[in-house]
Amino acid sequence: MTRTADLLVLGAGPAGTEAALAAAEAGLDVVLLDEQAEAGGQGWRAPHPGLTLPRKGADAAAGDAMRERLAASRVDRRLSRRTWSVGGAFRLDAVGPDGAEAYAAPRLIAATGAHERVVPFPGWTLPGVIGLAGATVLLKAQSVLPGRRVVVAGAGPLIFAVAAGIVAKGGEVAAMVDMDGRLAWAKRLPGLMRRFDLLKEGLGWTLSILGARVPLLAGHGIRRAEGDGAVSSVVVGPVDAGGAPAPGAERRFDCDALAVGHGLVPGGEVPKILRAHHLYDRLRGGFVPELDPFGRTTIENLYACGDGTGIRGARPSAAAGRLAGLAAAYDAERLDEPAFEALAAPSRAALEAYGPFADTVAGAMALRPAQVAAIAPETVVCRCEDVTRAEIEAAVDAGAADINQMKHFTRCGMGPCQGRMCGDVAAELVAQRRGVAREEVGFWTQRVPLRPVPFDALIGTFDYADIPIPPPAPL
């Protein structure tokens, strides 16, 4: 059975949920799909059933308010669904609690969010090393500390959020290691001032970190993580403004967890698989679909919004989602032009108002080429297939000119994460080795399944006994 609708929305974070709500309010029959059991995405994620958390932060409150509006809406919520296939004009295949399902609609909004970038260093594959975004999920959605003594390291505002989150829950931060020095943050102040409420939140984090006397190493990066079977210490040292190691004393911190991240990468598989036109945008985290101001891609009736279209953050994503939902309703002739303009105006204004702040934060989270250039040759870049930097560069030297050829030579990006964890850094390594721009190197050719899906889930209860056996032919 295929559930048909006016509009399919893939991803129930702030962007996808607001898109679904806006389109449903305009009268469209909307199906909203997500892998999680509740809407909210990663940033506004709901705690698992039965878990109640103490104080609600701003993100939890925003997520709850959005989930209440969604529950009261006409949107058909299909949560706990792993969507594994997308087809043209438009069909989605998913696996849900009751097995395989199919959805079809003339319009599709892709709001699949972003994932973490960790620039590899020796020891980053050790158990106990986790992403900063993962640490945020543990802290905010599960009220769990990542370890008894945690090193928090990387770049951008998430290190402050995670270190402050650990301190607020009574945990110990062994060290907070920020690639940026004070000068880099001072330069960002004018952009951050544009959203004083969010700047204040960041300053609050900083004060709580300082108040807990957490060793704060500005202008430092990770040299390596060490441990036998799991991380037990982290060695850090100075880095220059570009992110490359700089001369100076190294320090070792004993720990039982390392939360590390160097920004976010847009996870826009759907527009890529449907062959929408993409552009490389370093500030926004990588290749992003070319969009009009309302989220229309270059493929008719395919829209995209949220961090999957470039890193901006939850609140701007919600505004972009509303615009995409309204555009879908307008294109389906459920809204006339004056109504569309009037409904879109507040979200357009909100998106513009967030612009300078979002750009500044994205700048802190963008890939730093000098950091990639400094990865040691024997460091594993592709975690799934254990492919090192040296092997990637050997493939380039042997003639692999773009990221897909390099994949064929090395198996880098061919494992179960489907190149999500290594893709951005691997492409940067190929581009640097060849001395060309990232556009020349391209992005992984996306194919289904969008996510790994076990065959038994697709087959369902089908058994050998269900195979019809025709009577034997007469001899």
Next chain:
Amino acid sequence: MTLLRTTSGVTRPEAVTFEVDGASVSAPAGEPLATALAATGILGLRESPRNGAPRGAFCHMGLCQECIVAVDGHTVQACLTPVRAGMKVHLGGTLK
């Protein structure tokens, strides 16, 4: 890394017992299995296929596939699998 569940002001679902390679482990019902395992000190969940290096939950959001384990004979991501009473978890041997 041993994950620590915070207690101040937090209400968690009742603990249930499940099996990890024959050993009994308990955790709040519905907690992601990756969290429950790390809270009991089980960090290494599998070995990488080429180097045989230890691996554990990395992204905690269903993308990296490092936390693949077998639950009741099915291949699952531990970070996306809620803990249920009586489930039988088998580490290693999957996606090896």
